[in-house]
Amino acid sequence: MAGLATDRIGQNVIAYDEVVSTQPLAHEAAAKGAVEGTLVLAELQTGGKGRLGRPWHSPKGTGIWMSLIIRPAIPLPKTPQMTLLTAVAVAKTIREETGLPVKIKWPNDIFIGDKKVCGILTELNAESDRVNYLVIGIGLNANSVETDFPAELAQIATSLRIESGEPLKRVSFIQRLCRIFEEEYDHYLQAGFERVKQEWEDHSYTIGKWVTLQTISQQLEGRAVGLDEEGVLKVEDQAGQIHKVYSADVNYRAN
C-alpha cells in the first residue's frame, strides 16, 4: 500500500473484489507462508463469518472487510489478548479518523452509542502449545446508509458514515489502522499486556455495567469491574464475589 508508515502490518496486501469470506483465504495464505502483517481485503463477501457461527453482512463497497495475519511468539493462553489489542487499535483509529466516541463491548465489539459498528473474529492456528499464526478478521461498517442494513440489523447496527454524516476514506482508514495496530503490537511484544488492558478499560462499554452472562456452564449476573492481568473479564456478583469470565454471550441491564 503506497504511503503506509509501517514495517510489517499491511506491507503485503491481497485484495479481492468478491469472496465468500476473507478468513479462509487468509488461512490459506498463512499456511503457504504469507508474511506477518499480510492483509486480505475484499469489496464484497457473500458468506461473511461472524462470531459464534453467525453470518456477517458484508455488502459491496460499503465496509472494510479484512483479515490480518500475525505470527506472535506468545503462549497459547495469551492469544485472546490479541483480540483485545485489535479492538483497542480499531477504537483508537475510529476516534482519530472521525472523532466519534466509540466504545468496546467485551470482548470485541465496537459500539457507537448502543449500536455496533465493527466486529472482530480471531481464529487461531496452533500445534500443541505453539502458535503458528492468528487470522484476525475485522468487519467495519464504514459507508453504509440506513437502507443498506437488513431489517434485523437496522436497530442494532450503525456505520461511521451514519454517525458522522461524512463518507469515510477507506484507504486512509486502513493505513492509520495498520500504523496504530503495529505500534500497539510492538509495544505489547516488548512490554506485555498492561498498556492494552489500560486502554481497553478506558474505552470500555462494559466496565461498570450490570451484565447477565450465559457461559457454557452457568448463568451469572453482576457488575463488570475490569479485566485481570491476563485479559479475562471480572464480574462481581451481588454477594461481592468476583467471577472470571473467559467466553460468554453478554446481555446488559440498566442499573
Ligand code: BTN
Ligand atoms: C463478529 O462481530 O461477529 C465478528 C465479525 C467479523 C467480520 C469480519 S469481515 C472480514 C472477516 N471475514 C469474515 O468472514 N469475517 C471477518
